[in-house]
Amino acid sequence: MKSPFANSDIHAYLDGELSALETQLFEKELAQNPELAEELNQLRANKQKIVNFYRQITPPTPKFIENKRPIMQGQKTSLVASLLLGVIIGLGGFMFIEQLNSNSNIEQIAQVPSHNFVVHLDSKDPVKMQKTLLETQYLLSSHPAAEVEIVANYHGIQLFDARSESSEDIQKMLAQYNNLRLVACQNALExxxxxxxxxxxxxxxxxxxAAIDEVVDKMKQGWAYIKI
Structure with a gap:
């Protein structure tokens, strides 16, 4: 049974961000839609997987890109909450690169020591897709010894569609750099x-x-994480 609720609605329900009426409607649909219930359970399981992994490590003081403001305790809590909902923003014990905001410049990445990078895209927004390719290109050219991997899930998998406008550019990057890897989430494809x-x-x-398994695996290996 096809659900009238989008994936973003399911995340909002898990995060308690739906209104009282929206919650009632969601739970009514949940009671009669086994496919929606299964998807909700899968997201909860992914959240628990991250929780269990996070509890195994003792977070040191995060290393941030120069000129970034330190994150206060309340902000750390918010980041962890987002992390647990499947949008992995960072894990203590590994290098964390904040999502570049409107006041940032991509050249700030050059301040990070030579490292392996995993770039995460979960949106079909053309601007974010283009930003993904631009930042990946910059990482590859500025860190020639590093491995760079683009991991796409949710609607971000459209970046890797052979019919997309970016297809030719991506193929050129693959031909130019043998240290570039592309991963599309199996669950999102299905x-x-x-x-x-x-x-x-x-x-x-x-x-x-699954994208979540791929990102966690790379971060366990010490890769830097960049969320677009």
Whole structure:
């Protein structure tokens, strides 16, 4: 049974951000829609997976890009809350790169020591897709010894569609850099197919793992994380 609720609504429900009326409508649909219930349970399981992983480590003082304001305790709590909802903003014990805001400049990344990078995209917003490619290009050119991986989930997997406007640019980057890897979330691909918007993956894209598993694995290995 196709749900009238979008994935963002499910996240909002888990985060307690729906209004009282919206919550009632969601729970009514939940009671009669096993597919929606299954998706909700999967998101909860992913959240718990991150919780369990986070509890295993003792967070040191995070290292931030120069000129960034230190994060206060309340802000740390908010970041962890976002992390647990599947949008991984950072994990203590690993290098954390804040999402560049409107006052930031991409050259700030150059201040980070040579490192491996995982770039995470979960949106089909053309601006964010373009930013993903620009930042990836900059990382590859400024850190030639580093491995760079773009991980896309939710609607972000459209970046890797062979029919997308960015397809040719991505193929050129793959041909130019042998240290670039592309990963499309297996769960997001299956969901897109179920919803009738199947993605025609371009060559060179790995698609046999969930995005959350891929990102956690890379961060456990010490990779820097960049959320677009």
């Amino acid at each position: 969901r897109a197919k179920t919803e009738g918007r199947e993605i025609q993956l371009m060559q060179g894209v790995k698609s046999d793992t």
